[in-house]
Amino acid sequence: MTSIGIFGAAGRMGRAIAQAATEAGLTVAGGTDRDGSGELAPGVAITNDPLALAQAADVLIDFSVPAALAANLDACIAANTPILIGTTGLEGEHHALIDQAATRIPVLQTGNTSLGVNLLAALVEKAAASLGDDWDIEIVEMHHRHKVDAPSGTALLLGEAAAKGRGIALAEHSERGRDGITGARAKGAIGFAALRGGSVAGDHQVILATEGERIELGHRAENRTIFARGAIKGASWLAGQPVGRYDMKGVLGL
Numbered sequence: 001m002t003s004i005g006i007f008g009a010a011g012r013m014g015r016a017i018a019q020a021a022t023e024a025g026l027t028v029a030g031g032t033d034r035d036g037s038g039e040l041a042p043g044v045a046i047t048n049d050p051l052a053l054a055q056a057a058d059v060l061i062d063f064s065v066p067a068a069l070a071a072n073l074d075a076c077i078a079a080n081t082p083i084l085i086g087t088t089g090l091e092g093e094h095h096a097l098i099d100q101a102a103t104r105i106p107v108l109q110t111g112n113t114s115l116g117v118n119l120l121a122a123l124v125e126k127a128a129a130s131l132g133d134d135w136d137i138e139i140v141e142m143h144h145r146h147k148v149d150a151p152s153g154t155a156l157l158l159g160e161a162a163a164k165g166r167g168i169a170l171a172e173h174s175e176r177g178r179d180g181i182t183g184a185r186a187k188g189a190i191g192f193a194a195l196r197g198g199s200v201a202g203d204h205q206v207i208l209a210t211e212g213e214r215i216e217l218g219h220r221a222e223n224r225t226i227f228a229r230g231a232i233k234g235a236s237w238l239a240g241q242p243v244g245r246y247d248m249k250g251v252l253g254l
């Protein structure tokens with residue numbers, strides 16, 4: 001039976017993942033948190049020792065904070081344990097660390113573990129590939145009031161899909177946080193807008209707009225269970241993969 005370890009175990013997602021693992025019949029080896037105290041379930045300890053957890057589990061799931069990523073990756077490399085990373089707010093330096101780790105162990109990184117969002121990304125890629133750059137692409141997301149990063153990891157994932165479809169680099173064409181006299185929209189830009197409020201689990205909309213018509217493709221998460229179940233499915237799949245970097249497409253057969 002696969003044994004799962006959870007980095008960020010006491011958080012909203014950490015607890016949802018522990019529950020989904022138990023429902024799927026998997027063992028939860030334990031978890032880490034910033035403080036490293038308490039229990040995830042009766043007899044399942046939360047510590048602040050990523051190496052001990054990586055040694056105790058068959059596969060790790062990280063839904064914590066970007067600042068914890070380097071130590072979590074080091075622990076997984078030292079223990080030779082695969083890791084699924086769902087933490088968002090990652091910068092270029094974090095992706096470089098993930099690329100390095102993926103030369104030593106299996107690593108799956110994704111801004112969204114749900115089937116629906118990953119299918120949406122495939123649809124967005126297809127739409128962007130089919131339409132010229134006289135179609136403006138805008139990505140709007142809304143999340144709960146506690147979310148600390150923007151744009152969401154999912155919005156960036158969808159932006160990457162749109163850029164791939166269009167054959168461009170997202171970093172060179174993204175427009176974030178318009179305010180004041182911004183000037184007219186740059187042709188070929190991919191725009192992002194982030195809303196925060198209440199308890200929204202995760203809403204994403206990709207708008208493709210041209211003169212006289214627009215297409216809207218979207219996804220609404222009604223709760224965190226879809227992310228937690230997707231993380232369990234992804235981690236179970238990853239435990240059987242060779243060294244390398246993966247996303248959810250292989251897991252979901254997309």
Ligand SMILES: NC(=O)C1=CN([C@@H]2O[C@H](COP(=O)(O)OP(=O)(O)OC[C@H]3O[C@@H](n4cnc5c(N)ncnc54)[C@H](OP(=O)(O)O)[C@@H]3O)[C@@H](O)[C@H]2O)C=CC1
Nearest residue numbers: 008010011012013033034064068086087088111112113227
């Ligand atoms: N990929 C996906 O499908 C999804 C990704 N996410 C992402 O997952 C992440 C977590 O989200 P959520 O659970 O809502 O956030 P929470 O703030 O509820 O949980 C994050 C947890 O990480 C803990 N933490 C902080 N520092 C460390 C550390 N050094 N080691 C281990 N744990 C640490 C925090 O502890 P403390 O509170 O004490 O600081 C907290 O318990 C976010 O980046 C979010 O965007 C969320 C949903 C789906």
Ligand SMILES: O=C(O)C1=N[C@H](C(=O)O)C[C@H](O)C1
Nearest residue numbers: 088111147152153154201202
């Ligand atoms: O912080 C969240 O809650 C979520 N984060 C992920 C993101 O940044 O896209 C995934 C999901 O939308 C929920």
